[in-house]
Amino acid sequence: MKPSEAQSTYNEIFSLLEKHHSWMRDTVNLIASENVHSPAVREAMQVDFSDRYAEGWPGERVYAGTKYIDEVEILGNELTKTLFRADFADVRPISGVLANLSILTAFTEPGDRMMCLSIPTGGHISSARHRLWGTAGRVRGLKIQYFKYDEYELNIDVDATIRKIERLKKKGKHIDFYMFGASVFPFPHPITEIAEVAKGYGSYVNHDAAHVAGLVAANIFQDPLREGANSLTFSTHKTLPGPQGGCIVAHEEFADRIKRGVFPALHSNHHLHHVAAKAVAMAEMIAFGKEYSKQIIKNAQALGSALMEEGFKVLAEHKGFTKSHVLLIEVANSPLQNGRAVEEKLEEANIIINRNLLPWDKRFGRDYIRPGGIRLGTSEVTRLGMKEEEMSQIAEFMRKIVFDQKSPKLVAKEVAQFRKKFQKVHYAFDTARDAYDYVKLR
Numbered sequence: 001m002k003p004s005e006a007q008s009t010y011n012e013i014f015s016l017l018e019k020h021h022s023w024m025r026d027t028v029n030l031i032a033s034e035n036v037h038s039p040a041v042r043e044a045m046q047v048d049f050s051d052r053y054a055e056g057w058p059g060e061r062v063y064a065g066t067k068y069i070d071e072v073e074i075l076g077n078e079l080t081k082t083l084f085r086a087d088f089a090d091v092r093p094i095s096g097v098l099a100n101l102s103i104l105t106a107f108t109e110p111g112d113r114m115m116c117l118s119i120p121t122g123g124h125i126s127s128a129r130h131r132l133w134g135t136a137g138r139v140r141g142l143k144i145q146y147f148k149y150d151e152y153e154l155n156i157d158v159d160a161t162i163r164k165i166e167r168l169k170k171k172g173k174h175i176d177f178y179m180f181g182a183s184v185f186p187f188p189h190p191i192t193e194i195a196e197v198a199k200g201y202g203s204y205v206n207h208d209a210a211h212v213a214g215l216v217a218a219n220i221f222q223d224p225l226r227e228g229a230n231s232l233t234f235s236t237h238k239t240l241p242g243p244q245g246g247c248i249v250a251h252e253e254f255a256d257r258i259k260r261g262v263f264p265a266l267h268s269n270h271h272l273h274h275v276a277a278k279a280v281a282m283a284e285m286i287a288f289g290k291e292y293s294k295q296i297i298k299n300a301q302a303l304g305s306a307l308m309e310e311g312f313k314v315l316a317e318h319k320g321f322t323k324s325h326v327l328l329i330e331v332a333n334s335p336l337q338n339g340r341a342v343e344e345k346l347e348e349a350n351i352i353i354n355r356n357l358l359p360w361d362k363r364f365g366r367d368y369i370r371p372g373g374i375r376l377g378t379s380e381v382t383r384l385g386m387k388e389e390e391m392s393q394i395a396e397f398m399r400k401i402v403f404d405q406k407s408p409k410l411v412a413k414e415v416a417q418f419r420k421k422f423q424k425v426h427y428a429f430d431t432a433r434d435a436y437d438y439v440k441l442r
């Protein structure tokens with residue numbers, strides 16, 4: 001490539017970035033694992049920390065030049081401890097998967113056995129088996145057993161799981177590690193009774209709160225460290241609206257091993273600008289997290305009701321659809337027939353959602369390419385200030401695409417018009433910039 005061509009590609013990159021920002025201003029984003037962070041979090045992410053090294057723990061660094069980095073990281077850990085009511089916090093993991101792998105590295109050996117949720121029942125790929133290239137199976141070499149799952153309740157079946165644990169134990173198949181948490185997580189997991197059995201056998205219990213970290217922080221979903229979990233791993237960019245990244249909180253007795261699982265085992269340098277941004281997000285959540293999280297849940301429940309009224313089959317109606325930010329909807333019997341077709345048509349209409357396997361999809365020969373369901377989350381629309389009334393409007397847009405087969409291009413215009421009023425981030429100290437402003441530094 002000639003230098004002049006490099007310059008035009010360089011220009012094209014920036015043009016694509018600006019187009020993305022401009023598109024985000026017009027869209028309704030209902031991806032359950034995403035959110036929009038505040039201008040303050042964005043400011044913290046673009047500081048010089050991104051060019052520095054600070055391997056290790058504050059006060060025990062392998063590099064010089066870290067005096068301010070250390071102070072910010074200590075503040076980040078302290079804010080996280082306050083927010084999660086925890087003795088120990090480590091804001092260094094650079095993703096949720098690496099937070100999980102750090103814990104698995106600290107508390108398991110290859111060949112150990114882990115119990116978690118399967119992917120069709122909401123489990124995450126970081127917990128999956130060797131043959132699925134899951135992190136726990138393929139990278140850490142763990143054998144995987146699944147929690148028994150109640151497809152109607154959309155939750156772990158406690159009695160059947162305990163019977164399974166005892167049955168496996170009798171066969172000499174001890175479970176060394178329990179991973180609660182999920183990527184489809186509408187209802188709190190029943191940790192207490194299972195953790196009691198697990199701990200009776202000397203096993204370790206972690207809760208992967210990636211999706212629900214903000215709700216756990218606000219103490220309105222579940223409180224895993226008080227319900228029997230030894231530690232909590234999570235990502236910092238879902239219901240907790242920080243930068244992309246991971247985090248661990250735990251009871252003090254597990255701190256030393258966790259620190260070593262993070263460094264040196266899995267991170268050389270961690271991402272210091274993201275540590276700064278995480279610290280800012282934790283402060284925002286201490287101040288605004290309760291109010292924000294309550295509205296996320298109210299909006300998810302309102303969206304569930306509104307979608308039912310529009311003709312969608314929203315799961316778990318008998319329990320009010322959800323107690324978190326997430327909804328699961330069966331679309332296999334809709335005119336579009338599968339989650340992928342729904343995802344594609346809605347995207348054309350400026351509504352961003354994702355397709356999702358339903359617990360029973362495999363039995364109907366469906367896979368994750370064309371699953372029977374879609375998953376929706378209300379974290380981002382809530383951050384933009386939307387309330388229950390707007391959820392009805394969103395459900396109406398979705399009905400026009402999925403059931404009325406209206407032109408996505410026309411609906412896209414209506415969605416963009418609807419979005420005009422919701423351009424600021426709420427639940428933050430500073431909101432001078434709009435949520436999706438493109439900030440030029442060149």
Ligand code: DSN
Binds near residue numbers: 032033096124183210
């Ligand atoms: N894959 C993400 C999700 O959408 O749930 C979690 O990492």
